[in-house]
Amino acid sequence: MQIRKTKIKDNKKVLIQTPHEESLLNSEKLYFPVTSGRCPVGAPCVEEGDHIKVGQLIGVREGAFFDQQIRSSVSGKVVKSEKKVDQTGKLVNCIVIENDCKYEVYNPGFERSDEEIEKLTQEEVVDIIRDSGLVGLGGAAFPSYIKLGTKEEIKVVVANGAECEPFLISDWKFMYENPSDVINGLKIVMRAVNAPEGVIAVKKKNKHLIAKLEEELLNHSDANIRVAKIKDFYPAGWEIQTVKLATGITVPQGTILAESGVLNFNTTTLGSLYQAVKYGRPLIERYFTISGDGIKNTTFRVRLGTPVRELIEKAGGYLDPEIPKTLVLGGPMMGVNTTNDDIVITDTTTSLLVFNRPIDIVEDPCILCASCIDVCPVGIDPVLIMKAQRARDKDELLKLDVNKCIECGLCSYICPSKIPLTEEIRKAKRTVSR
Ligand code: SF4
Numbered sequence: 497m498q499i500r501k502t503k504i505k506d507n508k509k510v511l512i513q514t515p516h517e518e519s520l521l522n523s524e525k526l527y528f529p530v531t532s533g534r535c536p537v538g539a540p541c542v543e544e545g546d547h548i549k550v551g552q553l554i555g556v557r558e559g560a561f562f563d564q565q566i567r568s569s570v571s572g573k574v575v576k577s578e579k580k581v582d583q584t585g586k587l588v589n590c591i592v593i594e595n596d597c598k599y600e601v602y603n604p605g606f607e608r609s610d611e612e613i614e615k616l617t618q619e620e621v622v623d624i625i626r627d628s629g630l631v632g633l634g635g636a637a638f639p640s641y642i643k644l645g646t647k648e649e650i651k652v653v654v655a656n657g658a659e660c661e662p663f664l665i666s667d668w669k670f671m672y673e674n675p676s677d678v679i680n681g682l683k684i685v686m687r688a689v690n691a692p693e694g695v696i697a698v699k700k701k702n703k704h705l706i707a708k709l710e711e712e713l714l715n716h717s718d719a720n721i722r723v724a725k726i727k728d729f730y731p732a733g734w735e736i737q738t739v740k741l742a743t744g745i746t747v748p749q750g751t752i753l754a755e756s757g758v759l760n761f762n763t764t765t766l767g768s769l770y771q772a773v774k775y776g777r778p779l780i781e782r783y784f785t786i787s788g789d790g791i792k793n794t795t796f797r798v799r800l801g802t803p804v805r806e807l808i809e810k811a812g813g814y815l816d817p818e819i820p821k822t823l824v825l826g827g828p829m830m831g832v833n834t835t836n837d838d839i840v841i842t843d844t845t846t847s848l849l850v851f852n853r854p855i856d857i858v859e860d861p862c863i864l865c866a867s868c869i870d871v872c873p874v875g876i877d878p879v880l881i882m883k884a885q886r887a888r889d890k891d892e893l894l895k896l897d898v899n900k901c902i903e904c905g906l907c908s909y910i911c912p913s914k915i916p917l918t919e920e921i922r923k924a925k926r927t928v929s930r
């Protein structure tokens with residue numbers, strides 16, 4: 497089946513050229529959701545009044561077959577819990593730490609030597625990463641320790657730096673600022689799973705970044721790692737697509753990558769993995785971008801738990817406040833709309849898009865142009881799924897393989913009738929799961 501390769505305007509050039517705000521905010525209170533999209537259950541392991549240090553365990557989230565530790569990004573006192581909006585756009589319970597601005601570290605001075613790192617077994621790396629609470633930072637939020645624990649024979653580890661969605665530049669920033677962390681993280685994974693090859697996948701248009709990574713690789717001639725310059729289309733960053741473009745390996749959809757001898761990690765995740773192994777440092781900071789025509793476009797380095805309203809204020813507030821805004825958490829293709837900007841930064845919060853236009857788009861009838869079918873990267877039929885969903889026909893939805901949808905957003909993007917196909921397909925997935 498031939499799928500149309502779709503190029504979409506990504507608006508990244510200007511964002512990349514704008515220097516990021518380096519100074520971290522000293523927010524008075526930091527908020528840590530006790531649940532996440534993948535972990536619907538969670539609980540704090542601290543109580544009001546407890547004194548907490550940077551990197552200390554404060555709670556645990558629980559998913560279907562895994563858990564995720566929650567660690568504080570500041571030192572200070574635990575105060576009464578509050579509800580805030582997390583990266584899924586939902587209002588969730590948060591552990592709240594009143595920042596004492598001393599930033600006392602939980603395990604000061606901890607460092608493993610390179611020799612110690614080289615001797616770590618796969619099980620030891622898995623334990624370190626589980627303790628750090630690291631999940632896939634490209635948005636998937638899948639726990640990294642589960643991937644790392646694979647018992648399959650791995651031929652190649654892919655560092656996925658494709659960062660496909662328009663407006664998102666946090667992986668680009670991280671790779672550009674920290675190329676050695678990305679490569680060191682990749683080497684740790686390769687050693688842990690005994691993989692003979694590593695590939696860093698970056699879109700070929702990112703020439704400066706590729707040069708930076710290749711220059712850094714000269715310091716790692718002991719490792720069999722190369723940069724794969726992949727084509728610029730959407731969704732080249734979908735892991736099955738990235739693996740195919742970077743290694744030539746075809747992974748059948750619905751199977752686990754490791755069964756095809758491949759592991760795929762987002763590049764920022766690998767950098768954070770290195771920090772956890774080398775310095776025992778969990779992820780406590782990330783890059784976050786505020787973008788769109790309704791705000792001054794700014795990228796920040798932020799502590800997890802920072803209220804986004806403080807960042808909006810730091811960026812100068814909303815532009816044209818009299819014009820209604822559309823807010824999108826994440827990228828415009830896969831992100832979620834929200835009407836509440838009382839959002840907090842979590843490990844997977846990449847950006848907030850602020851557009852000067854109302855959300856009430858009027859839908860026209862389907863003109864049977866088949867564009868949505870042509871662009872779908874997994875080869876399903878979005879228009880038939882939409883019709884079956886609107887008819888609540890569960891059997892038909894299953895026949896149409898609705899669960900293959902990766903929610904890339906392309907069908908909605910391409911539809912001339914402005915039918916919210918992706919949203920209907922999300923609903924359809926919920927219909928078949930009941
Ligand atoms: S959102 Fe789903 S159905 Fe639509 S194009 Fe992407 S994968 Fe296909």
Ligand code: SF4
Nearest residue numbers: 862863865866868911
């Ligand atoms: S792209 Fe829109 S108008 Fe064209 S077939 Fe699909 S749903 Fe219908």
